[in-house]
Structure formats: structure tokens, C-alpha cells
Amino acid sequence: MKEGEDNNVYLTLGDKNSDAVILKHNLQALKNEKNAVIEETAKALVSIPAALVRMKWQYRREIYAFQVKEEIYGAALAEVITRNPQLKEKILAHIEASYQHILARETATLRLTRKLADGNGRTASVNIVAPDENLPSPAAKKA
Amino acid sequence: MIPESLIPARFHISGAEQNTDTAENNADLTQGKMSLDNIAADIFAAPVRHGQSRNMLLEERDRHIKDRLFRAVKIEAFARVLNDLQWEGELDNQELSQIISEYTDKINEAGNEIWLNLITGEKPTSLFYDFQAE
Numbered sequence: 581m582k583e584g585e586d587n588n589v590y591l592t593l594g595d596k597n598s599d600a601v602i603l604k605h606n607l608q609a610l611k612n613e614k615n616a617v618i619e620e621t622a623k624a625l626v627s628i629p630a631a632l633v634r635m636k637w638q639y640r641r642e643i644y645a646f647q648v649k650e651e652i653y654g655a656a657l658a659e660v661i662t663r664n665p666q667l668k669e670k671i672l673a674h675i676e677a678s679y680q681h682i683l684a685r686e687t688a689t690l691r692l693t694r695k696l697a698d699g700n701g702r703t704a705s706v707n708i709v710a711p712d713e714n715l716p717s718p719a720a721k722k723a
Numbered sequence: 724m725i726p727e728s729l730i731p732a733r734f735h736i737s738g739a740e741q742n743t744d745t746a747e748n749n750a751d752l753t754q755g756k757m758s759l760d761n762i763a764a765d766i767f768a769a770p771v772r773h774g775q776s777r778n779m780l781l782e783e784r785d786r787h788i789k790d791r792l793f794r795a796v797k798i799e800a801f802a803r804v805l806n807d808l809q810w811e812g813e814l815d816n817q818e819l820s821q822i823i824s825e826y827t828d829k830i831n832e833a834g835n836e837i838w839l840n841l842i843t844g845e846k847p848t849s850l851f852y853d854f855q856a857e
Contacts, residue, residue: 607765614768621780632779639787640841646794647837647849648830653801654852655826660805660814667813671804672854676730678800683725686796687759693766696791703795704802707809708820 599688606690613697649703656706724759725793729800730854763789826851 621631657675661668686692766788769781805823808814830837830851840846848855 607762610766614766617784618768618781621778628779632783635780635783639783639790640838643787643790643794643841644834644837646791646798647841648834650794650797650801651830651837651849651851652823652826653798653805654849654854655830656805656819656822657801658852658854659822659826660808660819664813667808671808672730674804674807675800675854676728678803679729679796682796682799682803683727683759686792687757687762690762692795692799693788693792696795697788703798706802706805706819706823707816708823709816710820 602689602691606694609694610690610697646703653706724763724789725796729797 657671661671682692767781767785769778769785805814805819809816809819833851836850840850
């Protein structure tokens with residue numbers, strides 16, 4: 581049932597008029613999550629240092645997958661630029677424009693932040709094709 | 724919450740095709756009168772006002788949310804550009820797939836470097852690419 585609700589939210593993303601609704605919805609969910617965390621830590625069932633160490637490891641494991649994927653795509657773009665210097669300015673400008681666009685959409689809807697907080701934040705992937713001979717494993721499906 | 728910009732400013736305005744997109748985005752941003760920083764105040768759990776005791780667990784959580792979002796946004800942006808380059812025919816998809824496959828192997832093999840850096844926090848930026856350099 582929760583899945584259905586989430587799907588509705590994501591499906592209406594293209595509709596700018598509903599941004600405010602989505603933002604309100606996502607912000608409330610994120611506030612609820614925050615309050616739950618605050619309440620949980622206030623109970624202090626474990627010692628703070630032990631909890632902090634555990635938390636840091638858990639976060640590192642999560643970030644690791646994101647960082648690997650980011651590094652692969654970043655390095656691939658750098659390699660494309662090295663091979664095609666004439667595309668450098670275009671590519672860098674396009675990266676910035678894309679970043680700005682995603683940031684603006686995120687500010688309008690909090691879609692990514694919510695997805696990530698819910699733990700189902702699979703990020704976009706590059707469409708890759710199989711090479712003629714040996715099949716490589718699909719790139720960076722972890723994050 | 725996360726950086727306003729990813730690429731050094733000298734690269735922002737190049738290629739006429741980008742101009743319309745950028746203009747639209749700017750309009751969006753100003754109309755919204757909202758920034759992620761404003762929103763962050765609602766999402767972050769650690770108290771930011773003076774006089775309140777620090778809570779390291781909550782601070783760690785907030786820091787993680789920022790870090791994770793920044794990385795996710797970068798992945799989304801990079802994936803979009805790589806896919807667009809293929810669409811536009813600037814890049815042969817066989818060649819791109821081969822590049823990605825190559826770096827997937829290389830970076831996974833160097834996973835220990837990433838782990839080590841996550842523990843030490845020595846280098847705050849990426850380890851295997853750098854768009855800041857000239």
C-alpha cells in the first residue's frame with residue numbers, strides 16, 4: 581500500500597503544478613523520520629560512543645557504493661574528455677547544467693532526499709551495450 | 724546543504740545550446756525563493772542554535788544525509804550527460820560501454836583506497852577524476 585503511494589508521488593514528477601504537493605508530502609515524511617531518530621537517540625539504550633562507531637560503519641558501507649558509482653561515471657567522463665578534447669567545454673557545461681537542473685528539481689520536490697531516506701534510492705545508470713565478445717558485468721549497479 | 728555548483732565557473736557558459744536550459748533553471752530557482760539550505764533546517768536533526776548541547780549521533784546522521792545526497796546528485800548528473808552524449812551521437816555506445824567497463828574494474832579493484840579514504844576522510848573530493856583541474 582505504501583508502495584502505491586510512493587509510485588503516485590514519483591509519477592507526477594513531471595507536472596510542475598504538483599511540485600508543491602510533492603514537496604509538502606516528502607518534507608513531512610522526512611520530518612517524521614527526523615523526529616523518530618531524535619526520539620530513538622534520546623532513549624539512549626546504548627552508549628553514545630558505541631552507537632557512533634556502529635553508525636559510522638553503517639554509513640561508510642552505504643557511501644562506499646555511491647562513491648564507487650560516482651567515481652566510475654566521473655572517471656568515464658574524464659576519459660571521454662581526454663579522448664575528445666574538443667568536447668571538453670561542452671561536456672563540462674552540460675555536467676554543470678544537469679547538476680543545476682537536478683538541484684533545482686530537488687529543491688522543488690525533495691524527491692531524491694526522500695528516496696534515499698526510505699532506503700530505496702537507486703540512482704540513474706548509464707545505458708551500456710554489450711561488447712561483441714566477452715560480456716562485462718553491468719556497470720555499477722550497486723548504488 | 725550541498726554545493727551550489729559542481730564545475731568551475733569559467734566552464735559554465737559555453738555552447739549556445741546550454742543557454743536556454745540554464746536560463747530556465749535560474750528562473751526556477753529565483754521563483755521558488757527556496758533553497759535546499761532552507762529546507763535542510765527542517766530535515767536535520769542536530770540542534771543548530773547556540774546553547775543547546777551537541778548530539779554527535781544526530782550530527783553524524785545529518786552529515787551522512789548531506790554526503791549521500793551530494794553523491795546521488797552527482798551520479799544523476801553524470802549519468803544524464805553520458806546518456807545524452809550517446810543520444811546525440813557524440814559518443815559511440817560501444818566505446819562508452821568499454822570505457823565504463825574498464826573503469827568499473829579499475830575502481831572496484833582500487834576499492835581499498837576508497838575505503839581507507841572513507842575512514843580517514845583525508846581527501847574530501849573524488850579520488851579517480853577531477854573536473855576542477857584545468
